[in-house]
Amino acid sequence: MKLIAATLLLSLSSTTAFAQSDDQPDWERVPQARPSATIFSPLDLPAPNSIRNGAGAPGPDYWQQQVDYEIDVEIDVETRIVHATAEVTYTNNSPDPLDYLWLHLEQNVFRADSIGNAVADAASIGAKPEGDGYTIYGVKHKRKELPFHVYDTMGLLELPKPLAANGGKFSFEIEWSFVIPKNVFRRFGIRKYRKGTVIEIAQWIPQVAVYDDVNGWNTLPYLGSGEFYTNIGDFNVNITAPRDFVVVATGVLQNTNNVFTPSQAKALGKAKKSEETVMIISKEEVGMNDSRPKGDGPLTWRFEAESVRTFAWACSDAFILDAASVDGILVQTAYPEEGGKVWAKATQMACKAIAGYNRRLIPYPYPVATNVLGPEGGMEYPMIVFCNGSRERSVYGVTTHEIGHNWFPMMINTDERRHAWMDEGFNTFINGYSTEDWFGPQRKNENDPADFAFMMQMAGSVPIVTAPDKLPAMALGLLEYSKTGVGLTLLRETIVGPERFDFAFKQYMNRWKFKSPQPSDFFRTIEDAAGMDLAWFWRGWFMEAGLLDQAISGVGKKNDRIRFENLGELVMPLHYRITYTDGSAEDFKKPVEIWYQSNQIIVNLTSNKEIAEVEIDHHRLFPEMNRDDNTWNVAEKNAEKAAVTETGTE
Ligand SMILES: [Zn+2]
Structure with a gap:
């Protein structure tokens, strides 16, 4: 219902905007006031209680x-x-x-x-x-x-x-x-x-x-689409597999000396103290009789895992196994020889990814991390991920993504079957920064808001807060992964700022590690710790599907004022650049609160210089869907005026 009201208001204001976007805008016109319920209204969140408090933290009765x-x-x-x-x-x-x-x-x-x-x-x-x-x-x-x-x-x-x-x-x-x-x-x-x-x-x-x-x-x-929501608990698992098979799993291996040869066990011990990758079972050893412990019959591998939401494992008679250590964590990769040179680097990739997340987020909570190359294209489980791919970009991309899931949802144990964005989207967001840990500084974050504007239109009217099983496959990726990842990037980089955002995001993780937050707990925690009212952002980006279209609808005759309009359902801060006829330029940033009272604002100019051009979002920080109305240019205006005069004399 709120969406309908907003659309109606927009269609009214946009008609008037276009009618007055000539040189003689009706500056004295009273801007259309917003209705009482707007994108800025407080969110209708569940009432706080002693289990989940109003600050978004677990309460005393959690x-x-x-x-x-x-x-x-x-x-x-x-x-x-x-x-x-x-x-x-x-x-x-x-x-x-x-x-x-x-x-x-x-x-x-x-x-x-x-x-x-x-x-x-x-x-x-x-x-x-x-x-x-x-x-x-x-x-x-x-x-x-x-x-x-x-x-x-x-x-x-x-x-x-x-x-x-x-x-x-x-x-x-x-x-x-x-x-x-x-x-x-x-x-x-x-x-x-x-x-x-x-x-x-x-x-x-x-x-x-x-x-x-x-x-x-x-x-x-x-x-199928909706993933998992499980209790956190401890798992002791004994896996019995053929003797020529190597087993990797969630958890810490308890009987290394029974399931590896003495030289392999020694190499594993060395890997626990080595930043460099140590070979445990080499390509040449795979399939050789003496590469497995002597004896007959199957072997039982014993694993223990504390505070995990599930347990997964893999086994193979084709596994090459190598390992290294990062921040005290044993990092292993198990892969068939088809993995080739790229997979030989996978352990180092995982080390880089984990080190990056440890630095930016809160520390990886487990003693082991294992990556497996096998039939599954990319799936996360606690301490173990199933990946695929052959090129370095894709192998690092899928590895850092699946490992990133150890934070969301393995540690921050959200309900994936209802709220896929809280793990896939948060993970996509942290992956955007992880890329540079392996490939070095990137020209642009993968979650670039301006680039995403076009994709936002493709998602139609479906909001992020839709259960994954109710979304078409295309919208699942677009909304739960990309739009959420882009949204958090925009929030961090442009709206809240990295310092405030990172403080708040860490609060969220520390409050909810090994617990289960709801969307409202996330929204509240970020507002509480960043010290900002972000109802408009949660509503506009996550709960509704509106688009952003800011526009310049008039520049005063004496170039002394500019009128900006918000033509889309979404609101954002207003950034614009004024370029003067002498070639100099100035950047201006207005907070989102400028749209509190109306979808149009007038900015009075104080500079004595003559304006050559005004451009909204010159630095392309926002998901602006229509840039055609973002620029006002004096040369173009004069040319138009000349054309009109000519027509008039005929
Ligand atoms: Zn994922």
Whole structure:
């Protein structure tokens, strides 16, 4: 409704603007006043409470659930079957007793009759249903079977008695299996390379859904686009794989000496203290008998991970493995020989990316970071990322992006299924600065607002705050990644300024690390810590889809005043340059508050010099959609006047 009111007002003011954009503007005209509800009105955010306060920080009663997993998993490479058992310990820190738990069963999206498959089919994005999803062999508590109901990608677990509030604990065992789909479709998969097979495993655990203070149980199904929202917890995982396979995973490897040869274990020890990349398993060693520990039968790899939102892993008989250390973090890359020279640099790329984020943001929170080259094009998990690509630009680009996700959403644990912009967009924003860590100073930030103006029009009337599953694929990238990344860049570089912005952004991260902020917590924290009213920006950029069109609608006869108009739905500060006939120029910056009362403002000039030209956004800092009306030029005006006079005498 607010949007309609604003559009109406704009169409009124733009008609009058064009009618008066000659040499005799009606300067005495009373500017059209804004209606009471405008883009500058306070946002309609949820009322602050003792869980999430008015400053955007967690309050004294903030709580979140803890879910810890002890898992044994075995992979059969021939049949592609993953079979696992888990002991899950759920701690109910909420103030509410719980009668049941919801679990996510994401593998079920591959069933032919899944909702996700129907959605993909309807959108013609070529999903290939495969297999039966999860086979659940049973859910037990103290050896007693619990009622467990499967509804598409969600499972309902009935509890034997209500789970007490404020710290009640409940443990259950679950056993399951699934077949890894042959066709790589979304975030994990299997692929053959020259020397062997690379298998990436994710969304493989029936994880307990989030129960929170905002939505209760978060039961949005897994459809494909919307990613994940999970509880933070500890994972101890034992992975059993064929002896000739090397396993990498979320977490710290606990039994290095059992799963690596003595020389490999020694090299790994060296890598932990080396800035230079150390080879653990070289190209020549891949596939050689003595490159794996002596013995028969499969090997079990033990990993422990603290404070992670999920657990992913990869294994292969084709992996080259190298590693180095940055800021005390072990950085590894596992890749088949097809990765070539570029992937031989991937560990250094990851080190540079992490060092850059550590410097600009808050420190990487985990002891390990592993990059895997395999079937998945680019996907993030805590401490491990699945990447692809062959050229240096794309390999660094995808590596720094997926590693950046360790900040958003691994550490700042947002609800990706509802608010994809809070991880993809924030990550795109930090990636824009990370590029120079590897490639050196760049001519322009990748998230350049002026360049993005054209793309903004393509997104149509859909705002950023739309759940990812409800967006067409094109709009997903455009809004959740690009527009959000561009918006934060604009906010930092031009609207708030780097010093104020960085202080506020760090506050947001420090307040919410290993916690779950909502959009309102972000908006409030930035305003609170930057000390600015940004309702107009959150509304204009994130909640609505308006465009920016600033214009010059008149220059006074004596060149003593200029009238500027805001013709779009979006508002921004007004920057303009005046060039004088003597060749000198002056830049002026007006804050966004100039548009508080009206969409037109008059600026009185004080210089005695004669104006040659006025140009809005000369430095191209804003996503201006129509630059044709951004310039007023005296020579052009005089030529027009001469033409009119000529016509008049005929
Ligand atoms: Zn991403």
